[in-house]
Amino acid sequence: MSKQPSDNIMSKLVALCKRRGFIFQSSEIYGGLDSCYDYGPLGTELKANIKQFWLKSMVQMRDDIVGLDSSILMHPTIWQASGHVAGFSDPMVDCKNCKRRFRADDINIEKCLVCGGELTQARQFNLMFKTHMGPVEDEASIVYLRPETAQGIYVNYQNVLQSSRQKIPFGIAQIGKAFRNEITPRNFIFRTREFEQMEMQFFVKPGKDEEWFEYWKEKRIQWYDELGIKKENLQFHQHGPDELAHYASAAFDIEYQFPFGWKELEGIHNRTDFDLKQHQAYSGKDMQYFDDATRERFIPYIIETSAGCDRTLLTCLADAYEEEDLNGDTRVVLHLSPKIAPIKAGIFPLVKRDGMPEYGHKITDNLKKHFMAFYDEGGAIGRRYRRQDEAGTPFCITVDSQTLEDNTVTVRERDSMKQERVPSDNLLQYIRDKIS
Ligand code: ATP
Numbered sequence: 001m002s003k004q005p006s007d008n009i010m011s012k013l014v015a016l017c018k019r020r021g022f023i024f025q026s027s028e029i030y031g032g033l034d035s036c037y038d039y040g041p042l043g044t045e046l047k048a049n050i051k052q053f054w055l056k057s058m059v060q061m062r063d064d065i066v067g068l069d070s071s072i073l074m075h076p077t078i079w080q081a082s083g084h085v086a087g088f089s090d091p092m093v094d095c096k097n098c099k100r101r102f103r104a105d106d107i108n109i110e111k112c113l114v115c116g117g118e119l120t121q122a123r124q125f126n127l128m129f130k131t132h133m134g135p136v137e138d139e140a141s142i143v144y145l146r147p148e149t150a151q152g153i154y155v156n157y158q159n160v161l162q163s164s165r166q167k168i169p170f171g172i173a174q175i176g177k178a179f180r181n182e183i184t185p186r187n188f189i190f191r192t193r194e195f196e197q198m199e200m201q202f203f204v205k206p207g208k209d210e211e212w213f214e215y216w217k218e219k220r221i222q223w224y225d226e227l228g229i230k231k232e233n234l235q236f237h238q239h240g241p242d243e244l245a246h247y248a249s250a251a252f253d254i255e256y257q258f259p260f261g262w263k264e265l266e267g268i269h270n271r272t273d274f275d276l277k278q279h280q281a282y283s284g285k286d287m288q289y290f291d292d293a294t295r296e297r298f299i300p301y302i303i304e305t306s307a308g309c310d311r312t313l314l315t316c317l318a319d320a321y322e323e324e325d326l327n328g329d330t331r332v333v334l335h336l337s338p339k340i341a342p343i344k345a346g347i348f349p350l351v352k353r354d355g356m357p358e359y360g361h362k363i364t365d366n367l368k369k370h371f372m373a374f375y376d377e378g379g380a381i382g383r384r385y386r387r388q389d390e391a392g393t394p395f396c397i398t399v400d401s402q403t404l405e406d407n408t409v410t411v412r413e414r415d416s417m418k419q420e421r422v423p424s425d426n427l428l429q430y431i432r433d434k435i436s
Helices: 006-020 041-060 075-082 150-154 157-165 209-226 274-283 309-320 356-368 381-391 401-406 424-436
Strands: 023-025 037-039 066-070 089-094 101-103 123-126 129-132 141-143 170-179 196-202 232-236 250-259 263-268 289-291 297-298 301-308 323-324 330-332 347-349 371-373 397-401 408-415 419-423
Touching: 006 309, 037 041, 041 066, 041 170, 041 196, 041 209, 041 274, 041 309, 066 157, 075 274, 123 297, 129 150, 150 170, 150 196, 150 274, 150 301, 157 170, 196 309, 209 232, 209 250, 209 263, 209 301, 232 263, 250 309, 263 309, 301 309, 309 323, 309 424, 330 381, 347 356, 347 381, 356 371, 356 397, 356 401, 356 424, 381 397, 397 424, 401 408, 408 424, 419 424
Parallel strands: 066 170, 347 371, 347 397
Antiparallel strands: 023 037, 089 101, 089 123, 129 141, 170 196, 196 301, 232 250, 250 263, 263 301, 289 297, 323 330, 397 408, 408 419
């Protein structure tokens, strides 16, 4: 894959996503809506599996992190306290000739990239989407579509503490939509204006923050490894003093080597006590934590892990995509980890007679109780395998004439293409073992 020009790989991936129903351009029949995308049948499954895998690792397997699902629209003062109203902006320049807009920190030149026209001075452009709540559209009714899910966690931290009986150190995890009016969205679903985040905020005692920061850095990069992403395509990038956000004392990005270069996948930030202090000041509510054991009161420090769900999905697809040469024939295959593959098993009767379809349907119905399984009797068996290879399906099960004699089926493994005969009674356990 790395031997091909990056544009080529991205356009092939975009074409595959449309062809197989992973991702479609939003509002396509109306000419599309820039930077918005819809997930098709396979994309919906893949996204749900990625989120489930994140929740499992961040909530289900831990005693010290709990979940939250806060609303997208929140009290507008929250965005003043967080600094977003005043400072959540990117520098923007306009071309005086063709009127196109660019992010000034993306281009280091004085002439327009498209027409060569003269550019204006850079000015700040706030990235928050505004709307109005209620029937009157005036200044007082302005609300924002949240640009991050984190603030919903901070403003609920006392509620969660009181209701879940957690003690510091503990975390709150949330998956949800975020909106940013990006000046230059690009690279398919890498940078869009509507996207989903998977964020976890970990509340610690001041002084313990650096230790926990290191802990979460390691945990999070390990998660991508468990997701099946190739190690050599992952790296840390430490934010220098000029890159650090106003709320952070330390920040590392986990970066992935996309076809268009090394780019941020997830941010790990030491947000100090900035956010809770701000909310204390703006809301007038006490944001301190009372430590029963030491009788101390303090505002906790927060370590944040902030990942993009759509960016992770793009990473999984880019990392899994391969074109294999099979004796002059090209096999397009997605080597997705079986844990997140949209469909776990394809079931094919070799021919459409002699009771093979009925047998195949029975297997499918049985497997469907446990995971996504797909019955397919259309076309030559080789073509059916290829369709599932492109969908990333790790196992294909074929019912043939021997099945009807001895109740065994063949299981063909996607990556090695090796086939094994397995008693159909053991099929579920066989696939489960391989997935886990
Ligand atoms: P960038 O520098 O790329 O704009 P950021 O540093 O502003 O990103 P954060 O605010 O740290 O990003 O957001 C956390 C995560 O949310 C990012 O690592 C990314 O995975 C995801 N994310 C942020 N903005 C977008 C977007 N416009 N489209 C898709 N995902 C996004």
